[in-house]
Amino acid sequence: MRTEAIVVIRDLGIDFETIDGVLRVVQGVSLTIGPGEVIGIVGETGCGKSVTAKMLLGILPMPPARVRSGEVILFGRNLFSMGYREREILKQQIGYIPQDPTSSLNPVFPIGTLMTDMLIWRRSGQRMREYLWMRRDRKRVEEAEADAAELLRKLYIPDPRTLLRKYPMELSGGMKQRVLLAMALSGDPRLIVADEPTTALDATTQKRTLALIQEKIHEGHLAGLYITHNLGVARLLCHRTYVMYGGTVVESGPTGILLENPLHPYTRGLVQSIPKLTGGVLRGIEGQVPDYLNPPAGCRFHPRCESRAAKCEEEAPPMLCQGKDRWVACWQYD
Amino acid sequence: MYLLKRLLYMVLVVLGVSIIMFIVVRVIPGDPIAKALGPGADAESIQKIRIQMGLDRPIPIQYLHYLKGITQGNLGVSLVEYRDTAEIIREKLPATLELIFVSIGLGVVLGIPLGVISALRRNRLTDHINRLVALFGVSFPQFWTGLMVQLLFGYILGFLPLTGRISGPPPKAITGFFLLDSLLTLNFSAFQDAFLHILSPALVLCLSPLANVTRLIRANMIDEMSKDYTHVSQATGMSPWIISYKYMLRNAFSPALTMIGFLIPIMMGTAFVVEKVFSWPGIARFGADAIVANDFNGAVGVTLVISMAVVVINFIVDELYGVLDPRIKLRR
Amino acid sequence: MNSMGFSTRGSNSGGRKMEPKIQLRKEGWVRGFLKLSRNRLSLWGGCFLITATLLALLAPWLVPYPEDVFGAVHFEKPLQPPSLLHWMGTDEAGRDILSRVLYGARISLSLAVVVLVLAMGIGIPLGLCAGYYGGKIEQVIMRITDVFNSIPAMVLALAIAVALTPNLLNSMIAIGFVWWRSFCRLVYGETLSIKQENFVLNAKALGASDFHILFREILPNMSSSILVKVTLDAGFAILVGTSISFLGAGASPPTAEWGIMVAYGRHYLPHAWWPSLFPGLAIFATVLSFNLLGDGLRDFFGVEVE
Numbered sequence: 023m024r025t026e027a028i029v030v031i032r033d034l035g036i037d038f039e040t041i042d043g044v045l046r047v048v049q050g051v052s053l054t055i056g057p058g059e060v061i062g063i064v065g066e067t068g069c070g071k072s073v074t075a076k077m078l079l080g081i082l083p084m085p086p087a088r089v090r091s092g093e094v095i096l097f098g099r100n101l102f103s104m105g106y107r108e109r110e111i112l113k114q115q116i117g118y119i120p121q122d123p124t125s126s127l128n129p130v131f132p133i134g135t136l137m138t139d140m141l142i143w144r145r146s147g148q149r150m151r152e153y154l155w156m157r158r159d160r161k162r163v164e165e166a167e168a169d170a171a172e173l174l175r176k177l178y179i180p181d182p183r184t185l186l187r188k189y190p191m192e193l194s195g196g197m198k199q200r201v202l203l204a205m206a207l208s209g210d211p212r213l214i215v216a217d218e219p220t221t222a223l224d225a226t227t228q229k230r231t232l233a234l235i236q237e238k239i240h241e242g243h244l245a246g247l248y249i250t251h252n253l254g255v256a257r258l259l260c261h262r263t264y265v266m267y268g269g270t271v272v273e274s275g276p277t278g279i280l281l282e283n284p285l286h287p288y289t290r291g292l293v294q295s296i297p298k299l300t301g302g303v304l305r306g307i308e309g310q311v312p313d314y315l316n317p318p319a320g321c322r323f324h325p326r327c328e329s330r331a332a333k334c335e336e337e338a339p340p341m342l343c344q345g346k347d348r349w350v351a352c353w354q355y356d
Numbered sequence: 357m358y359l360l361k362r363l364l365y366m367v368l369v370v371l372g373v374s375i376i377m378f379i380v381v382r383v384i385p386g387d388p389i390a391k392a393l394g395p396g397a398d399a400e401s402i403q404k405i406r407i408q409m410g411l412d413r414p415i416p417i418q419y420l421h422y423l424k425g426i427t428q429g430n431l432g433v434s435l436v437e438y439r440d441t442a443e444i445i446r447e448k449l450p451a452t453l454e455l456i457f458v459s460i461g462l463g464v465v466l467g468i469p470l471g472v473i474s475a476l477r478r479n480r481l482t483d484h485i486n487r488l489v490a491l492f493g494v495s496f497p498q499f500w501t502g503l504m505v506q507l508l509f510g511y512i513l514g515f516l517p518l519t520g521r522i523s524g525p526p527p528k529a530i531t532g533f534f535l536l537d538s539l540l541t542l543n544f545s546a547f548q549d550a551f552l553h554i555l556s557p558a559l560v561l562c563l564s565p566l567a568n569v570t571r572l573i574r575a576n577m578i579d580e581m582s583k584d585y586t587h588v589s590q591a592t593g594m595s596p597w598i599i600s601y602k603y604m605l606r607n608a609f610s611p612a613l614t615m616i617g618f619l620i621p622i623m624m625g626t627a628f629v630v631e632k633v634f635s636w637p638g639i640a641r642f643g644a645d646a647i648v649a650n651d652f653n654g655a656v657g658v659t660l661v662i663s664m665a666v667v668v669i670n671f672i673v674d675e676l677y678g679v680l681d682p683r684i685k686l687r688r
Numbered sequence: 689m690n691s692m693g694f695s696t697r698g699s700n701s702g703g704r705k706m707e708p709k710i711q712l713r714k715e716g717w718v719r720g721f722l723k724l725s726r727n728r729l730s731l732w733g734g735c736f737l738i739t740a741t742l743l744a745l746l747a748p749w750l751v752p753y754p755e756d757v758f759g760a761v762h763f764e765k766p767l768q769p770p771s772l773l774h775w776m777g778t779d780e781a782g783r784d785i786l787s788r789v790l791y792g793a794r795i796s797l798s799l800a801v802v803v804l805v806l807a808m809g810i811g812i813p814l815g816l817c818a819g820y821y822g823g824k825i826e827q828v829i830m831r832i833t834d835v836f837n838s839i840p841a842m843v844l845a846l847a848i849a850v851a852l853t854p855n856l857l858n859s860m861i862a863i864g865f866v867w868w869r870s871f872c873r874l875v876y877g878e879t880l881s882i883k884q885e886n887f888v889l890n891a892k893a894l895g896a897s898d899f900h901i902l903f904r905e906i907l908p909n910m911s912s913s914i915l916v917k918v919t920l921d922a923g924f925a926i927l928v929g930t931s932i933s934f935l936g937a938g939a940s941p942p943t944a945e946w947g948i949m950v951a952y953g954r955h956y957l958p959h960a961w962w963p964s965l966f967p968g969l970a971i972f973a974t975v976l977s978f979n980l981l982g983d984g985l986r987d988f989f990g991v992e993v994e
Contacts, residue, residue: 369835369838370838372831372832372835376836376839377839380851381847381851491983494975495923495972495979496972497930497947497972498927499931499947499951500968503950503957503968506957507957621837621840624840624843625841625843628846629931629935632935633954644846647846647850647937648846648850658843666840
């Protein structure tokens with residue numbers, strides 16, 4: 023097995039250009055994913071985790087988004103110096119599991135069409151002429167359909183052949199999510215990026231789907247990037263977790279240790295705001311998410327931090343090492 | 357059951373149209389015969405024709421008489437050409453239909469790529485030019501555009517004929533559509549002839565559907581770009597061409613169909629002037645002449661036929677919507 | 689901010705102030721205006737219309753050859769090409785085309801006004817009633833509207849204009865009569881959605897009269913849609929009006945109306961292109977301006993109007 027890192031992000035900065043001005047949605051984010059590692063990114067809505075993930079997936083709309091700084095190394099290759107074709111081919115090695123299964127499947131096509139299109143496109147080496155020729159070829163299409171059915175069966179979908187004929191709206195949420203999972207796994211990926219994949223499902227289906235995802239990741243020794251705002255899910259699935267706030271990474275470390283002993287005030291606040299079965303008063307975090315148009319100077323969390331100091335307003339703290347794989351961005355640990 | 361309801365509804369609408377037209381054309385003008393025959397006619401002949409046409413009976417009776425006539429396929433005698441109106445319409449209808457279909461076809465065929473490209477290159481130069489062109493197209497007074505097209509392509513550049521539907525002998529009549537018939541009978545010289553003749557008026561007439569299709573497709577495509585399933589397709593590395601022209605367009609196009617359904621009545625109206633300018637032998641030109649000449653049979657007949665066509669086309673469009681968007685079909 | 693008591697030396701990183709500066713997002717309507725002004729074309733359209741209206745209103749004083757507008761003929765200088773004396777040349781009766789085009793603006797713009805007032809006057813109340821009362825009234829009104837919708841605007845307007853004796857005023861009335869149907873449909877649709885809103889239910893609970901609810905609660909909420917529609921329709925009404933005159937069922941000579949000017953100029957193509965070109969150009973410019981403005985308004989209000 024290769025030991026080079028799957029993903030290395032160094033000091034990434036992404037801006038969004040809008041009518042009101044330039045939003046600094048991601049600032050100074052660094053992240054690594056090793057082979058076979060499942061990483062979690064945790065944070066509240068709007069903290070920049072989805073943007074980072076979309077950047078990796080290549081689906082961030084580039085105007086209005088703009089990469090201001092940093093570098094991203096994907097499978098050992100520099101993302102920003104890649105040509106268009108190379109980028110597209112690389113996408114095959116990343117599987118995407120989106121958040122809302124209902125809106126993630128084109129409603130006017132049967133599942134089979136969506137899957138066979140994808141499979142045939144890959145087989146044609148992503149060349150238009152070959153693709154068009156193959157699409158007309160009965161044998162090829164049947165092959166692709168058989169493969170699609172096989173993919174679905176691996177995900178414990180009963181009677182995949184019938185499912186291929188159906189339209190997305192005829193399926194349940196859990197079933198749709200499995201289809202999406204199948205599509206994500208279809209290209210033999212080395213990395214799975216899951217963007218809060220179970221938030222749109224009910225509790226039982228959630229559990230089943232998560233178990234399925236875990237199984238597949240484990241089976242294929244895949245690396246994973248899990249975006250979630252649910253600490254419990256992170257603990258269950260992720261080896262290491264990054265906590266993001268306001269577009270920056272504030273803490274990272276092995277998930278169990280991170281959650282048991284949070285170092286950053288924000289992480290502490292998060293952990294404390296999880297309702298426990300043993301009861302007790304909930305403590306939230308005072309204040310509001312920063313304005314990306316004019317983010318606070320220095321540490322982005324400082325307006326809401328209980329233990330802020332003068333230095334926090336002036337300078338943004340770098341990631342400081344607190345042990346093996348343990349990093350915090352807080353001046354307290356300087 | 358549903359189909360039956362639709363059919364009944366369509367019939368009622370056409371009936372309503374006939375009532376309105378009847379009122380407008382026979383009731384309001386007072387003495388239509390006198391107007392139609394002009395100032396030179398003497399009282400006696402006017403009276404004679406009145407009795408002959410049954411206009412001395414009370415209005416409701418006249419209407420029922422007319423309805424009875426319709427069921428027998430008789431639309432009265434036109435005062436413009438002194439022939440049976442139904443026959444005139446049967447003769448001239450294909451010409452107008454052919455023109456309208458070709459114009460819509462042109463508008464859609466040109467409009468879809470324009471709309472897609474505009475959406476993909478949003479807010480850049482290409483987009484602005486496309487939108488401007490589309491806007492221009494709808495703002496031209498069609499009779500004037502027709503004249504300018506005649507001037508430009510007919511006189512100055514000289515490669516398109518000025519008027520009429522065909523110069524040489526028409527192809528053998530199978531459908532009544534010259535373009536189709538000439539192809540079916542392998543009469544290629546007639547095809548070229550008819551094609552050149554239809555280009556100018558179709559060019560003028562297609563501007564309206566072109567503008568509307570472009571704008572609608574552009575707006576819908578932009579919506580599609582922010583849809584989740586588009587992102588998923590992009591993340592799996594699908595070709596942007598396939599995503600645009602197969603996935604997004606299919607969703608974007610359905611509303612365009614309904615819009616085309618709306619456009620057809622407007623185009624029929626525009627055809628009135630376009631056919632006049634290009635001396636196109638269709639029912640629109642006949643209708644215009646009939647209305648202006650107070651030929652009530654001609655006027656009502658033409659309007660009835662046009663309304664029927666409009667209603668039928670809208671029905672077909674609705675059904676087609678079901679084909680393109682399976683959600684509608686499954687919901688029914 | 690200095691709750692820890694640390695001393696604050698002037699160590700501003702990057703020149704930022706100590707207190708976080710709160711930047712107001714620009715006000716809603718300011719943003720809208722910025723958007724509109726980005727759409728420079730719409731502004732051009734609006735400017736042109738204002739200019740055209742001014743010209744139309746002031747025409748009697750501005751026009752170089754006022755007598756040409758009302759029937760003076762100068763057969764000694766027919767069909768003269770554009771020159772310094774006559775910027776747009778003269779027509780077949782030797783009349784100055786520029787003057788007549790300017791006066792045509794008065795006619796067409798007033799046509800737009802008459803048509804829209806009529807159409808709104810009939811269509812809006814009907815649409816409101818249909819949407820609000822529902823039931824039989826809705827069925828009846830909407831069925832009638834459907835019937836009217838099956839007849840192309842041009843056809844019905846032409847027929848009515850001829851039925852009422854073809855002249856300019858009657859063509860305006862005729863078009864107005866035909867135009868109510870699209871207003872009715874628009875208002876009907878909007879009423880259906882607005883009447884569910886809370887403020888309407890509140891007003892009803894408070895015992896407001898139907899009239900009040902319809903005209904003071906519901907109607908103002910669709911004012912942006914109606915405004916956009918009015919702007920766009922003004923242009924199309926002018927197109928239909930001039931087309932009807934072109935066909936001979938509207939204005940009659942010697943009225944300086946754009947449609948008949950093109951119609952009469954048609955006979956002298958291709959040698960004398962100016963009698964037909966300029967009036968047509970005027971129609972085009974006017975309609976285009978209405979369309980540009982309407983489009984810009986549509987973007988500005990974020991409204992979906994067909």
